[in-house]
Amino acid sequence: METMRDGGEMHHVFEKAISNLRAIVGESNVILNPEGYLYDETPEAVRPEICRDTVVVRPENTHQISEVMRLANSLRIPVFVRGGGTGLSGGALPTKPGIILSMERMNRIIEIDQENLVAVCEAGVTLRQLIEAVERIPGLSFPPHPGDESAQLGGLVACNAGGARAVKYGVMRNYVIGLEIVLPSGDILSLGGKIIKNTAGYDLLHLIVGSEGTLCVITKVILRLIPEPGKTYTLVIPFHDAWSAIRCVPEILKSGIVPMAIEYMDIEAIKAGERVTGKKWPFSGGKAHLMVIVDGRNEAELMEKSEIIEKISGKYGALDVLVGVSRREQRDILEIRSLIYEGLKNETIEVLDVSVPPASIAEFVEKCQKKADELDLKVLHFGHAGDGNVHQQIMKSGLRKEEWMKRYVEFKEFAFSVADELGGTITGEHGIGSVKKRDLVKTSPDVLIEIMRKIKKVFDPNNILNPGKVVDDE
Ligand SMILES: Cc1cc2nc3c(=O)[nH]c(=O)nc-3n(C[C@H](O)[C@H](O)[C@H](O)COP(=O)(O)OP(=O)(O)OC[C@H]3O[C@@H](n4cnc5c(N)ncnc54)[C@H](O)[C@@H]3O)c2cc1C
Incomplete structure (x- = not known):
């Protein structure tokens, strides 16, 4: 084993584990050179010290994950669950020698249940895969849209991801109604299901949402779908200065219409998005812009909402209000907004x-x-x-x-x-x-951190799952 340079006893433990891991997931799914799995989208300047002495394991089903966890727990080998690797807080990165558990092969959409309006998916399904599957069914939608569609559902649940449409449609937590998870002990648990209501005991389902790979491995996700919101318009509203643009936002929210998204952008950020996409933003002047997406059943409703927003932004000195109507115009605007980070990273x-x-x-x-x-x-x-x-x-x-x-x-x-x-x-x-991690401790009451640490211990007494993250002070 060339990549494990930890030496001594731990080296020996890894060697023993490798043959067992190969027996569980197959030889080709134990990768000794982890290059390519060692980064996420966290900017380099704040990326944690990455440990390269890791092995990548690519399970195909829940049973294999259970076996991997049982083995890792018995040998006290750290496990770092990896989804799409689009995280911005270093959550999926290995901080000590161990196993990177890559969910990439758990990528099956099990069912789009049109009777109950739910999607049942393996955790490695990407947001893009889900959107495409749902869009094939007329009248159905999955509204949350965190910016990078290569994120996996497991990662989105583990981070309780949000995105631009949260203004009207909420965050991942509002859509997760069932999960299958594997505990560090290897036990498999189903939480919730295709049900709307559930008050049976403590709500572990929603404790797992946002647990950032520190309590369990999420293997299956049941998500609520909703009827398609209808048509959308995307408004681009430039302002001379940042304050006018940003002060306009609460006024729009108070007006009685709930836009699908209200995004604020400095002009320099917009230019970065233009550079990456090679596309042109509809208005080149102004120091700060709002991008507002409204949805509605028909053109009349969309026009009415757009006019209200135009009136409000006029009061705050908007330079213009440009309305993207066609799918293509709207897609281009959204693409520029989505790739701002890429252009600046x-x-x-x-x-x-x-x-x-x-x-x-x-x-x-x-x-x-x-x-x-x-x-x-x-x-x-x-x-x-x-x-x-x-x-x-x-x-x-x-x-x-x-x-x-x-x-x-x-x-x-x-x-x-x-x-x-x-x-x-x-x-x-x-x-x-x-x-x-340090900021969380600094800004939270001691008693809250203590409760979080105790919860972590209940799920993961040997601290093998994503050590060094969230409340683990290692
Ligand atoms: C351009 C860009 C735009 C973005 N826009 C948004 C946005 O608008 N809103 C937003 O919320 N985020 C956004 N993000 C951040 C990122 O996409 C989310 O944090 C996303 O939830 C990460 O998912 P992932 O599958 O890539 O997870 P990873 O980065 O692989 O992992 C993130 C965390 O989840 C854990 N994890 C992953 N899969 C599992 C699993 N199956 N079981 C248990 N734990 C797991 C990992 O251990 C890690 O702690 C953006 C990122 C980029 C690069």
Whole structure:
């Protein structure tokens, strides 16, 4: 075994494990060179120390996962569950020698049940696969849309992912009605099912949603589907300055219409999306833009909603209101928005995803921008303004590491303290992973962390599942 350089007793344990793992998942599904499984989308500047002395195991079914977990638990080998690798908090990355459990072969859509309006899928099914399967059935939809469609359902559940449409349609948690999980002991459990109501004991199902691969392996997901919302229009609304754009958001929310999405973007962020896609944003001027998606049963309803939004944004000095009507126009706008991160990631230190009450979003952005200016730190704001979850992309902007590190830490702590003041939280959708572990402890009451650690111990007494993440202080 060439990749396990840990030496001594642990090396011996791994050698013993390899032959057992091969017997469980087949020789070709135990990969000794983990290159290609060692990264996710967490910016390099804050990525945790990655351990390369790992082996990749690619199970095909729940039974095999149960056997792998039983083996790992008995030999105390750490297991890092990996979904699509699109995470932004280092959650799937190995921090010590162990097994990367890749869910890529668990990619079957088991059933789209049109009677009960549910999808039953293996956890390795990607968001793209699910959307395509649901779109083939007229009248049905799965609305949550976190930006990267190569994320897997298991990963989306494990992170309680959100996305732009959360304003109207909520986050993953609102759609998960059943799970099959494998505990570190190897025991297989089914939670919930194709049922709407369930009050039988403590709600473990929703404890697993957002557990970031630290409590169990999610192997099967049952998701609620809803009738298709109808047609959509995508409005692009440019403003001279950031404050006018961001102050307009709570007014739209108070107007009585609930848009599917309200996204805020600095113009520089838009340009990054244009560069990656090679597509043109419909309006080139203005310092800050809103992208608002409305849905409705017919053109008249969509027109009415668009006119209300136009009126409100006019009061805040909007330079124009451009309406994307055709599918193609709307798809291009969304694509530019979705690929902003891709266009900026090489220069990025970290993307914060603080969440505050939606009515406080202007105050949050205003205070943080002032702090960034004071520190002479470049911070681009973009993202889910409609649900109070604007992302802050902190940029290196040519500074040396010693220079940006101090400013970045000060900015991050400031943003978290403002979030606390406003009744918000340090992460609305990317999760804690390894990147925000210390911040979680710093910003939470001791008793809360203690309860979380006790819960972890109940599920995983030997701490083999995703060690070094969330509340594990290793
Ligand atoms: C361009 C871009 C846009 C994004 N936009 C959004 C957005 O709008 N909203 C949002 O919420 N997120 C967004 N993300 C972040 C990311 O897509 C989500 O965090 C997603 O949930 C990660 O899923 P994944 O399958 O890639 O998980 P991974 O990155 O592989 O893993 C993430 C965590 O989930 C755990 N995990 C994965 N699969 C399982 C499983 N089967 N069982 C148990 N644990 C598991 C891992 O151990 C890890 O802790 C974006 C990322 C990118 C790159």
